[in-house]
Amino acid sequence: MKFGFSARLLKTNHFRTAASNTSFPAVWMLLAQYPGRIPGSFAKVQRNSFFTMPETVEDKADPELYSPPPRVRGMTQLDREAFKRTIVVPVLKVQKEIIGSLLKPLKHTLLQRPGLKRVIEDPDDENSRLVMLDPHKIPEFSLGGSEQEVLKQFNIPPVVSKYDLELTYESFKLEEILRAVLPEGQEVTxxxxxxxxxxxxxxxxxxxxxxxxxxxxxxxxxxxxxxxxxxxxxxxxxxxxxxxxxxxxxxxLVTKVKENNTTYELDFSKVYWNPRLSTEHGRIVELLKPGDVLFDVFAGVGPFAIPAAKKKCRVFANDLNPESYTWLLHNCKLNKVGDKIKAFNMDGRDFLLGPVREELSKGLLLQTEEQKPSFHIVMNLPALALEFLAAFRHLLAGAARGAALPTVHCYAFSKHPEPALDVWQRAEASLGASLRACCSVHAVRNVAPNKEMMCLSFQLPADPALGHQSDAEAPSDKQPPQGPPREQGASVP
Incomplete structure (x- = not known):
């Protein structure tokens, strides 16, 4: 950090007897906003955090004090030298031996600007140091009564000097630079x-x-x-x-990420990866128990499949994208779970009607009262996954009634005023069966204004899966839901 200083310090001796001025709040508060609203009344809400360029709350006392110079407005090619400017701040001259003892009682009056040193060398006296004070707490370069009392205890003259502080490109925060450069009145973050x-x-x-x-x-x-x-x-x-x-x-763009104690490598330009889904990945994996079976229809590079395998589940993971399939295999080896995951590179419907049907048919036949592993099917393709529910009709035709059918976790986007209701009704239409008694809806995240990502979880109804249709369970768009869909024990981290 570079600091400029004036040839001499201008001393002022104007004192106030009142307590230190607190009408000027600390500036540069950062507010990371995660837009969104609570969806339908029966949705279970859980938002995910993600890294942002946060909004800046303007300093009401002097919004220009720490701003970059006006000349950078409209800059399209970065010129770091153009950000230099000098501001005047109050300082105290203090013997270096007592600096450590003085800072704590004066902590509320010290310079509050992150990234700027509060104590610097005195250019005129090697045995002294200059203590930077907050110009908003010392607005007239005069000390309040409480500060004077502190200085009196250390036998320091209550003399405030003016110091020319040079700000450089390194002194400004990301959002401050963008606010200064982009056109006024337009969103900059x-x-x-x-x-x-x-x-x-x-x-x-x-x-x-x-x-x-x-x-x-x-x-x-x-x-x-x-x-x-x-x-x-x-x-x-x-x-x-x-x-x-x-x-x-x-x-x-080949990179390495770590999520929920699992490492993944991927080419970000060729596969899908969204760090905002970390909490959701963990939520679903938390539902699984060792010995359970997971079918991941749109597996990507493995954020559901690999943690499930590490939890000693049997996993069948599929993705149509050849690049995703390649990185899925790579990450299985990277995390040493290749023997627990069987990977496929095929269309989601073909995966459901082929490997999923075959494995479920065998698994349901082998179920006993003593040993009933749970089956879970994850369908994380929110733009299209609801359409794939039609593949469950007659999926297990011929299987015995009473078998523990799989739990489906299907993701979807919704722009409906009641997104949970919307997703539920669309799922029933695609599946051809009522989900009234066996589903829950979880709000995953707000994707854009008026666009929600939802997760509908339900146990696959027996009639459509086994090849029957019950009039009593047929979906109806005329009857509104009677209260919330039943929760299935999902734990929210």
């Missing part, structure tokens, strides 16, 4: 997620002219981030990946 060494953004149209500057500032202000990318298209509905542009840093 944008959520981004961290995937290993990669920062992933979804920039708005008005931010695109500044995208390369934004990318470089993110690298500068976030240790460990060496590549910044911006999504340039919607997620491909087939392989669940999207096109992206590297804004700054290295173009290598």
């Amino acid at each position: 944008s959520g981004f997620s961290r995937v290993g060494h990669i920062a992933h953004l979804n920039l708005r149209d008005h931010q695109l002219p500044y995208r390369y500057l934004i990318g470089q500032v993110i690298i500068d202000k976030n240790p460990g981030v060496t590549s910044v990318v911006n999504k340039t298209s919607i997620i491909d509905s087939t392989y669940r990946n999207f096109e992206m542009e590297v804004l700054a840093g290295e173009s290598n």
